[in-house]
Amino acid sequence: MYTANEKRYGEMKYNRCGKSGLKLSALSLGMWHNFGSFDDYGNMVKMATAAFDLGITHFDLANNYGPVPGSAEENMGKMLKNEFAPYRDELIISTKAGYTMWDGPYGDHGSRKYLIASLDQSLKRMGLDYVDIFYHHRPDKETPMEETAMALYDIVRSGKALYVGISNYSPEETQKMSGILKSLNTPVLIHQVRYNMLERTPENGLWSVLEQEGIGSIAFCPLAQGLLTNKYLHGIPANSRAAGSSKFLTSDRITPGLVEKVGKLNDIAINRGQTLAQMAVLWNLRDTLTTCLIGASRPEQIIENVNALKNSAFTADELKAIDEILA
């Protein structure tokens, strides 16, 4: 049985999530890749315990993470039982439903039928009585938002989740969902959205809605799945996501134009005395983001990424130079 590092809360920063009572570690660990059926369980344990030892308290899942769908939750359940049993109250575990999970009309989207059944399945796979955050994973234009909101409200009332979140909602959808859930006294805790130096859409309206509504923010793919690191500067390494079987990062994304820009970003990172991965994490956290949701394929990456917090804030010139490279 693993014993956690006694100094784990010494270095990490904890940010208040919107206007809630909950604080989240500035970095969170996501289990979308490398925690599935075909991955090495020993490596998962090393990554999860390395993260916790560094003060990461928040672990993010979804019903469909794997492959096979559901297997990341099963592996998390194994780790919760074998490694983290004494630490449940020090952990924030999230899961989601909203994408296709099972066959037929009830295993997808945003109906009450789907969300409640899916969370029951997730809890079973993880061996938990409750998750800390349950998300609606993506907006559903066909289900009335009131129905999705009522399902989230009832889930919180039933004690199966402590807080609710939304993901991939537009600013308008976020505003509407926030209003409905506020009227039910179950405010949206957090919004999970793709945000990194290459993907800045949330700056066009979402951040201001979150601020106005008092909702926290968690950025997924902060390293653009590894593109915002130095690993693809000289080709595609064999042990990288782009070389593997993930359909979410294929080698054709790594164009000469992108490599040129990333090379210039890498020069800025070197001048700052950090790696590009570290600079990408710190850039994510430079403003009002609650937490940066990293992924990893090995524990060393988590250690490197958490160490980003030791570096100084950006100068206005550095931020301008980054913007100019990516313009």
Ligand code: NDP
């Ligand atoms: P990142 O952008 O952080 O990419 C992680 C990948 O980058 C790693 O698996 C690794 O890939 C590489 N990497 C990480 N650190 C380093 C480093 N220091 N040096 C070199 N390479 C590094 O995030 P993910 O794309 O993994 O997404 C993170 C989480 O976001 C997911 O696990 C999930 O929880 C959440 N998410 C949510 C979505 C939603 O719709 N709500 C959608 C997508 C993700 P490699 O294999 O190449 O080593």
